[in-house]
Amino acid sequence: MSKILNEVLHANRNYRADFDKGDLPMPPGRRFAILTCMDARLDPAKYAGLSEGDAHVIRNAGGRASDDAIRSLVISYKLLGTREWFVIHHTDCGMETFTNEIMSDLLSKSLKTASIDSSGWHDSCEGPGSTDGKFINWLTIKDQAESVTEDVVRIKSHPLVPADIPVYGFIYDVKSGQLIEVPSATAAGRVE
Amino acid sequence: MSKILNEVLHANRNYRADFDKGDLPMPPGRRFAILTCMDARLDPAKYAGLSEGDAHVIRNAGGRASDDAIRSLVISYKLLGTREWFVIHHTDCGMETFTNEIMSDLLSKSLKTASIDSSGWHDSCEGPGSTDGKFINWLTIKDQAESVTEDVVRIKSHPLVPADIPVYGFIYDVKSGQLIEVPSATAAGRVE
Numbered sequence: 001m002s003k004i005l006n007e008v009l010h011a012n013r014n015y016r017a018d019f020d021k022g023d024l025p026m027p028p029g030r031r032f033a034i035l036t037c038m039d040a041r042l043d044p045a046k047y048a049g050l051s052e053g054d055a056h057v058i059r060n061a062g063g064r065a066s067d068d069a070i071r072s073l074v075i076s077y078k079l080l081g082t083r084e085w086f087v088i089h090h091t092d093c094g095m096e097t098f099t100n101e102i103m104s105d106l107l108s109k110s111l112k113t114a115s116i117d118s119s120g121w122h123d124s125c126e127g128p129g130s131t132d133g134k135f136i137n138w139l140t141i142k143d144q145a146e147s148v149t150e151d152v153v154r155i156k157s158h159p160l161v162p163a164d165i166p167v168y169g170f171i172y173d174v175k176s177g178q179l180i181e182v183p184s185a186t187a188a189g190r191v192e
Numbered sequence: 193m194s195k196i197l198n199e200v201l202h203a204n205r206n207y208r209a210d211f212d213k214g215d216l217p218m219p220p221g222r223r224f225a226i227l228t229c230m231d232a233r234l235d236p237a238k239y240a241g242l243s244e245g246d247a248h249v250i251r252n253a254g255g256r257a258s259d260d261a262i263r264s265l266v267i268s269y270k271l272l273g274t275r276e277w278f279v280i281h282h283t284d285c286g287m288e289t290f291t292n293e294i295m296s297d298l299l300s301k302s303l304k305t306a307s308i309d310s311s312g313w314h315d316s317c318e319g320p321g322s323t324d325g326k327f328i329n330w331l332t333i334k335d336q337a338e339s340v341t342e343d344v345v346r347i348k349s350h351p352l353v354p355a356d357i358p359v360y361g362f363i364y365d366v367k368s369g370q371l372i373e374v375p376s377a378t379a380a381g382r383v384e
């Protein structure tokens with residue numbers, strides 16, 4: 001068995017040993033949802049103070065308002081009763097380190113990658129790659145405040161999103177743990 | 193200020209008061225990623241034993257292998273070095289409670305919804321709705337073991353997913369906190 005798989009199962013045994021959350025209802029108790037990045041340094045339950053049962057958490061690369069994130073938000077509102085949403089991107093995001101063109105180029109060279117360190121990444125060009133990613137929009141980010149605002153606007157203007165839901169825009173600072181509001185995003189997410 | 197917004201910012205002040213994670217690198221330290229559901233009862237950091245910096249966490253309605261989830265996984269592998277992936281659906285999932293047809297019907301009646309309790313949901317038909325959701329695949333679920341296997345197969349057969357990455361399939365039991373392996377999924381996710 002893989003070391004990671006073994007560690008995850010071991011941690012899970014500890015978690016369930018004193019598990020007392022077995023009777024929580026399906027709808028989020030605090031009736032809100034967070035859309036944020038998959039980044040390993042982010043723990044939304046910790047940075048936003050969530051206990052099990054409190055809120056929906058949607059995560060993807062960048063915390064972007066993709067069609068799939070909006071699918072999830074609409075289900076969250078319509079079927080499970082959330083009434084406030086947060087869009088939370090973060091500093092030092094991997095999505096700022098590349099562009100669609102770079103990703104397409106990397107994938108056309110190889111599906112594998114090379115040594116990665118905290119300063120970034122570079123491609124080893126090892127082995128032949130048969131497919132590139134040029135038909136995918138990787139939803140990269142140039143500026144966090146802009147991307148948060150863009151995503152709040154996209155959510156608020158989506159035809160399946162109700163007009164009466166407030167959407168707040170924030171940037172999470174990975175150096176300090178602080179949530180910093182993006183005023184232009186929250187303004188765009190306001191209920192008129 | 194909204195009560196929820198106030199509570200989130202208060203919790204965040206507490207989190208950052210003794211924050212000591214400011215120097216973590218961008219790539220996940222334990223080099224794996226989890227794809228799981230947005231459900232409020234699930235805390236992947238707790239059920240799988242993650243600290244900040246350990247692993248990517250991707251979440252959407254159902255924990256489905258949508259194109260956007262695969263976008264995130266490919267970035268996770270290619271740019272940030274994860275080398276094992278988990279697909280984790282769960283018991284009592286909201287995605288089992290409706291179908292594409294029901295969702296389309298609900299949205300065509302109204303964007304709002306009605307009283308929701310732990311036993312399910314029903315529509316109040318309040319107000320006029322101008323848009324329906326019939327052009328969206330909501331990625332509903334009929335059977336958890338089947339959906340986990342289907343998603344592992346979809347990930348493993350995607351042209352941008354490298355052949356050498358193992359993908360493990362699990363169901364999280366919301367009553368007990370236990371991760372239960374889905375053998376057919378893990379078999380499909382095996383590296384040949």
